[in-house]
Amino acid sequence: MQVSNHIPVLLHPMLMALSPSAGRVYLDGTFGGGGYTRAILETSSCIVHALDRDPDAEIRSHALKAKFPDRFFFHKGTFSDIPTLFSDIMFDGIVFDFGVSSYQFDTPERGFSFRFDGPLDMRMTPSMPLNAADVVNTYSEEDLAAIFYTYGDEPKSRHIARAIVDTRKNNPFTRTLQLADCIRKIVYRKDGIDPATRAFQGLRIFVNNELIEIDQAFRASVRALKNQGKLITVSFHSLEDRLCKQFLKNENPWLDTCDASFELLTRKPVAPSVDEIAANPRSRSAKLRAATLHKRGGSC
Numbered sequence: 001m002q003v004s005n006h007i008p009v010l011l012h013p014m015l016m017a018l019s020p021s022a023g024r025v026y027l028d029g030t031f032g033g034g035g036y037t038r039a040i041l042e043t044s045s046c047i048v049h050a051l052d053r054d055p056d057a058e059i060r061s062h063a064l065k066a067k068f069p070d071r072f073f074f075h076k077g078t079f080s081d082i083p084t085l086f087s088d089i090m091f092d093g094i095v096f097d098f099g100v101s102s103y104q105f106d107t108p109e110r111g112f113s114f115r116f117d118g119p120l121d122m123r124m125t126p127s128m129p130l131n132a133a134d135v136v137n138t139y140s141e142e143d144l145a146a147i148f149y150t151y152g153d154e155p156k157s158r159h160i161a162r163a164i165v166d167t168r169k170n171n172p173f174t175r176t177l178q179l180a181d182c183i184r185k186i187v188y189r190k191d192g193i194d195p196a197t198r199a200f201q202g203l204r205i206f207v208n209n210e211l212i213e214i215d216q217a218f219r220a221s222v223r224a225l226k227n228q229g230k231l232i233t234v235s236f237h238s239l240e241d242r243l244c245k246q247f248l249k250n251e252n253p254w255l256d257t258c259d260a261s262f263e264l265l266t267r268k269p270v271a272p273s274v275d276e277i278a279a280n281p282r283s284r285s286a287k288l289r290a291a292t293l294h295k296r297g298g299s300c
Helices: 011-018 035-043 054-066 079-085 134-138 141-152 157-168 175-183 195-208 210-223 238-248 252-259 274-279
Strands: 025-028 047-052 071-078 093-096 223-237 260-264 286-294
Touching: 011 035, 011 223, 011 286, 025 035, 035 047, 035 054, 035 093, 047 054, 047 079, 047 252, 054 071, 079 210, 134 141, 134 195, 141 157, 141 195, 157 175, 157 195, 175 195, 195 210, 195 238, 210 223, 210 238, 210 252, 210 286, 223 238, 223 274, 238 260, 238 286, 252 260
Parallel strands: 025 047, 025 093, 047 071, 093 223
Antiparallel strands: 223 286, 260 286
16 A cells, blocks of 8 residues: 555644544544544544545555544444434534545556556445446446536546547557546646646545535534534635635535535635645645534424
8 A cells, every 4th residue: 555645634624623522422524634634633631433435545544543443433434324324323413525635546547546557446345346448448428528517527528538549449548647648638728727637626526526525514414513513614616615615605405305404613714825736736726614503493
């Protein structure tokens, strides 16, 4: 397993919003490298449950379990598993960092990054039946264009899809750099951003059902949080942040059926400082939102 320089994004603002205190119970819904979980545990003598669907994250959790055997508990699963995994637990606060883990990006064998040559995979859960190569090699030109445009906001989605379909007739895509090179012939570098960025994002989101899972995360949080419990989200692109904004600003109609609402703790999303971006360029697009949940007796 590749060793990555994991740096938790917006760590101090997250702790300020969550304000962990002794005896309280919290959920880190995206364990990743464990940076948030460790900080919460070290801030107060609270209990933290952590969730992640990546089996490598479970391996990384062992060190924290050894250090905090009675206050830290790791659970393998997705956001949609929260109601089942924690049916007997109500949380004082839940934190979601919706970005891809640095470990996933920095491990070529996982196939998330166009910076390395690796298998065209992108599955956060390796046992999932559909990987990125399956999509690229079997989906129609129209469906590929829709994926790149809808989930990657790629303006040249149709051109990329056409090039992929033409190329795969004789050379099926199996490697990340093979796909990246194909995209780079269509899209030109702009503002220092690699031309493959948007298409890779769209493909990754589609393969992992990320937006559906985020919606499930919010619905599960409303059920799993105590009244006046806190919800903190960190998003990394506009699609994620739009979902966060809609829920925390009570713009999702589903909330009405629960007779619940959020009270914003952050009037505007918190962005990383200039110093943080300099130290960790991956944080540049991060946005943190926080809110308190108010329940009025409805059932979800």
